[in-house]
Amino acid sequence: xxIKTKFLGEVEINDGDIITFExxxxxxxxxxxxxxxxxxxxxxxxxxxxxxxxxxxFVVAYPFAFKKxxxxxxxxxxxxxxxIEKEExxxxxxxxTLKETFIESTLNLLAPIxxxxxxxxxxxxxxxxxxAYPLRFPISTLEGSAK
Numbered sequence: 001x002x003i004k005t006k007f008l009g010e011v012e013i014n015d016g017d018i019i020t021f022e023x024x025x026x027x028x029x030x031x032x033x034x035x036x037x038x039x040x041x042x043x044x045x046x047x048x049x050x051x052x053x054x055x056x057x058f059v060v061a062y063p064f065a066f067k068k069x070x071x072x073x074x075x076x077x078x079x080x081x082x083x084i085e086k087e088e089x090x091x092x093x094x095x096x097t098l099k100e101t102f103i104e105s106t107l108n109l110l111a112p113i114x115x116x117x118x119x120x121x122x123x124x125x126x127x128x129x130x131x132a133y134p135l136r137f138p139i140s141t142l143e144g145s146a147k
Contacts, residue, residue: 001013001014005047005054006049006054006055007039007047007059013035016120017036017120018033018034019120019121020033021033021121021123021124022081022123023123026124028050031052031056034048034049035048035049037049039059045061046059048113060093060095061096062092063109063112066107067137072112072133074114075125078123078125081121081123082114082115082121082123083116089117089118089119090114091115092113092114092115093113094108094113095107095113097136104140106138108135108136109127110127110134111124111127111135112124112127113125
């Protein structure tokens with residue numbers, strides 16, 4: 001099926017690639033269906049695009065590429081919501097706030113997007129420690145596993 005996107009124009013997606021966010025995303029509780037669209041194979045970035053509303057799309061990044069010691073625990077409730085059975089089922093992204101130059105852009109480490117890739121379920125989790133998990137972590141350098 002074809003969908004219109006915020007950043008990439010019209011793209012073709014498979015129904016099997018749609019990720020369901022049962023609770024939507026903060027600020028967008030009514031939007032439940034999203035898809036991850038790669039931006040560039042050489043960059044740890046993608047677009048989390050709503051399949052229901054073309055103007056709703058977020059640039060997301062693999063946070064471990066920018067902060068190698070980034071880690072957090074997923075609550076039992078969130079594991080249940082996402083039907084997580086093992087760690088390998090999970091991929092994590094952070095929303096990128098784009099600035100005038102990419103080097104000035106920031107990652108939201110406080111509210112990661114957790115996706116069960118096997119069950120195609122997603123949820124944005126708000127962590128409690130804003131000192132350890134900043135809302136605006138500078139993207140300036142790759143320091144993690146995607147270097």
